[in-house]
Amino acid sequence: MFLPVIGCVIYLITQVYNKRDAERIQEEIVSVINPTKKIKDLEQRLQFTETYENRVNLADALLDIKEYKKAIPHYLEALEDSSQNDFYVTNKLIEAYFDIEDYNKVILYAEKIRNQFEFKKSRAQFLYGLALEKLDDFEEAESNLRKIDIRYSFYNERLVLAKFLIGRDKTPDAKDILEEIIIESQNMTRPNRRIYQGTIQEVKKLLAELNQ
Known part of the structure; x- marks a missing residue:
């Protein structure tokens, strides 16, 4: 009596879930190879259903391909929805404005969220600095x-x-940070070691120059 049930479970695992995973992976591959297709799909989705989520998804995709000036208006419009938590969108606006070198706008929007807990010790605070x-x-x-x-x-x-x-004549403080990074790099996982390989090499080079 258990065989039909087991058969259904096996079918769901091998057919349904794998199919969904395959479709998701295929979408991700297509978006990497042809990012403009992803943008067009998201634009069509927004035209069909104008929701906060669809607008932010489109803005995020534009930001990913460095179309900052196209992403910004969508983030600004998303901010007009007072029913949503504005931290995420404001955070993205800070990034976009920084990348187009509009530093006054970076400061303007950073100061809107600087008292929120998530802002503390975040990349948004770094860009604000x-x-x-x-x-x-x-x-x-x-x-x-x-x-x-x-x-x-x-x-x-x-x-x-x-x-x-270093530019502020605080070389000892800078050296402390660089030395800490080198020590930490010795305990990195393999994936992180690959990701930050260039950064670690630059840290070592800069520290060597300071120690000359």
């Missing part, structure tokens, strides 16, 4: 950039922080 640096507010910039000096994370950002500190 860099924008403040661009506008010559060095003390406030340093205060925000230092927040991302967290062990076993933010390797690229901490390298940027070290360079910032």
Whole structure:
């Protein structure tokens, strides 16, 4: 009596779930090979059903392919939906405005969410710090950039922080950060070692130059 039930379970696992996984993987491959197709699909979806989720998905896809100026209007329109949590979209706007070098807008939107818990020690705060640096507010910039000096994370950002500190004549602080990154790199997993290989090499090179 259990055989028909077992047969159904096997069918669901081998046919239904695998088919769904295959379709998802196929969509991801297509989006990588032909990102414009993904954009067109998302644009059509938004035209068919104009929802917050569809608009943000389109904006995210545009951001992924560095179409920042096209992504920004969609994020701005999404922000008009007061029923949604605006942190995610504001965070993405900060990224987009930074990439088009509109540092005043980075600061404007960062200051809208800077009191939220998620902002603390986030990439948004890091970009806020860099924008403040661009506008010559060095003390406030340093205060925000230092927040991302967290062990076993933010390797690229901490390298940027070290360079910032060198430019502010705070070389000992910069060396401490660089030395910590090198120590941490010795305990990295293989995937992380591959991802941050270039960063670690640059850290070693910069530290060697400082020690000359």
